[in-house]
Amino acid sequence: MNQFSSSLFKSVHQFLMGALLLFAPLAVGATGLAISVADVIAPSFALHGIRLVWFEVGQMEINVAQMRVEKREFSKVKLRCARLLWQGQEVSCRDGSLDLLPGVHFELSYHLAQQRLQLTMTAADNERWQLVGQFKGGAWQVAVQLQNAQLKRFASLLPKMLPAVGQGALNGTIQASGKSSILTDAQVDVQFANLAFSDESGLHAGEKLAGAVKLTAQQQNKVWQWQGDMAWQQGEVFWQPLYLKTGKTGVYQFHAQGGFDAGVLRVADAVATVPEVGDVRLTAQWDSQKKSLVEASVQGDNVSLDRLFALYALPYLEKSLLAEATVTGHADVAWQYRKGKTQLVRLNLRDGGIKDGAKRFHLAGIHSSVNWLADTPSVATLSFESGEVMGVPLGAVQWEMAMLGQQFNIAQAELPILGGALVVKDFELHRGEKDWHWQFAGAIKPISMEKLSAVAKLPKMLGTLSGMIPLVRYENNQINVGGALLFQVFDGTVVVSQLKFGDPFGRAPRVEANLNMRHLDLDLLTRTFSFGSVQGLIDVDVDNLIIQSWQALQFDARIVSSAGNYRKRISQKAVQNISSLGGSGAVAAIQRGVVGFFDTFGYDKIVWTCSLQNDVCYMGGLESTPSGVYTIIKGGGIPAITVMGYNRNVSWSELITRVKRVAQDNRQVIVK
């Protein structure tokens, strides 16, 4: 109820008075008399082209060429009274109908002296709307009793910006009172049932909704004070991207009070009871003229994170790593907004947990104390007791993070992994113009290769993995590693340089790098992969490596026995396996006749190159003949063996299949 209703009644009063005066001398004996009446114009509604037709049997029809209610326009509106009566001071319309409301009958009466209007609308299924309006000395009261009142009757009157009401019934009362054209008091106490609404796109819709609304409001000196309660008991709502449903989970309840002054709606002391989450307290100020939030706060103590995350956070995280995650635990949460930006975020988490549905990660025993302020430095603490990432178990951690605005720093943190640790130094996270950037330096404290190979489901490797991480930087959806990563594996060193990850979290992540390995112990390496035994040291260079979707796309690789004096022996099995890799006739061992007599052979040098392009490995070796035959292993010592390659090109996919077959199944391949 607002100025609309008060001006409506005032205008109805004037209209009826005018119409009755006009009809008074004409009613008796008139047949099919038609009279045009002046337009009725009020701030919130207008009637144009009014034509009254009086029939001989006491029927009356009012035709309105154009009607405006608020901003909605209706044309050719027809009101018909089957019986128009005038008894003393009261004029009444019986068996009335309005073409805008088909199937609705109404009775309307107006007492001129008492200035009392009574309107009753009835329809099938016990639907009843009963309105009583009383005007006296400039003051007025209106009371509406609703019984199974179908909202669709007035759906067309609702502002177009709101989703359209398809169906729904109201029961209860609405009361309003005021003076002149000013509304001063309003009370609403209604229950709604089977309510359905939807916008055109279907992205904001509700179905089978039931609940109750109570609202009281008083106005004094243009300042409103209000308080209200709402309960949503049944039904489902989709308000993109959120989907909420009541039923077994409980009832959503909302209690609030506040005011409305100079166009600003104030919500104070609001409490929302959210099923399976807890109570959340809210305050807000909304500038209805600027259509902007002036300030707001949300606070929840000991709320359950399970449903809070699943229902209210997950729909916004569909493209993130957390899209399939579930969260457990309880937390105190708070958010404050003022001056156009977030001023405070608090997240005190107790014994929380997070688990990825795709089993990529999980953390347990999470505790956090985050009290972020927009303009004041603060320190957050985060700890968890255990976890796992891609099958790699994580030890307990306790980190501290300095925060100032959108800058976050961790001076040093350690993440225990497989008996060693990933050490992160000078971690910086900050918001760039378009997205977030981060960088850190660090190191890997010796990690057990035995444990790592076990979790990676690789053949058992011995030794440790350790190294330095000079600088890792993420920006523009790319991770760049500055300098060179240095690892120690198989008693040798591995240097990874020019390392880049493109689209690291996308569908087709791309890795670029150069790898330079020195003095790898072939004995450890070949034993690990069940390749037969090769004793010696080897250098491996893989330049211009590009890996996409975790498959090699291109590289220029060169494997060469390391310089220096050391024992160089190769087993019969290793020779056979190398020979089998190139396919039948691709590789052959010279002195094959003697292979069967000895278990191991001496060699002088190993050289094998492979340039990968378009899934073809273009191979080469130490020296080649004019016919293209090249040496892969040059014999030396007694007994010696030389292995030659005959094929220059081999399908990379096929080669990998053979390596896997040899390494994993340890299948014997007979040299022909």
Added chain:
Amino acid sequence: MKNNLKLVLSLLALTTALNVFAAADLEVNTPGVNAIKQSMQTRHGQLSGFYTSGAIGLTSDGLVAVRDASAVPLSARQSVNGLVAAENQDRNALYSEIATANAHPEWQAEIRSTFAQRWIQLAQPGWWVQVGGAWKQK
């Protein structure tokens, strides 16, 4: 005369450009393209029912869009939105990846346009496709 020369040169430049693009291998096979195609293929089973019901349709820019959300129960609307977002992420990645695999990242727009026409041609009868900005049922 001068204008004619300009026209001939422009046509020559355009023809050259089209010939260059015509050389693009749209069936190029890389691990990235394969991974994206695999992902799209897996998702297609979830999307096909929504194409048939008219809830989603194929757009003229080589993507998919929610056309009529009311054809989907309220409880499933967000999952349809999620499927559409994931499908579009894959489609954008596919066009980019094919252009990169052809060593011409600048061809992405033409590749997208060619694929858009292809998707629409291959759409089954009853599916909704966008033609000239308006939805049309095949």
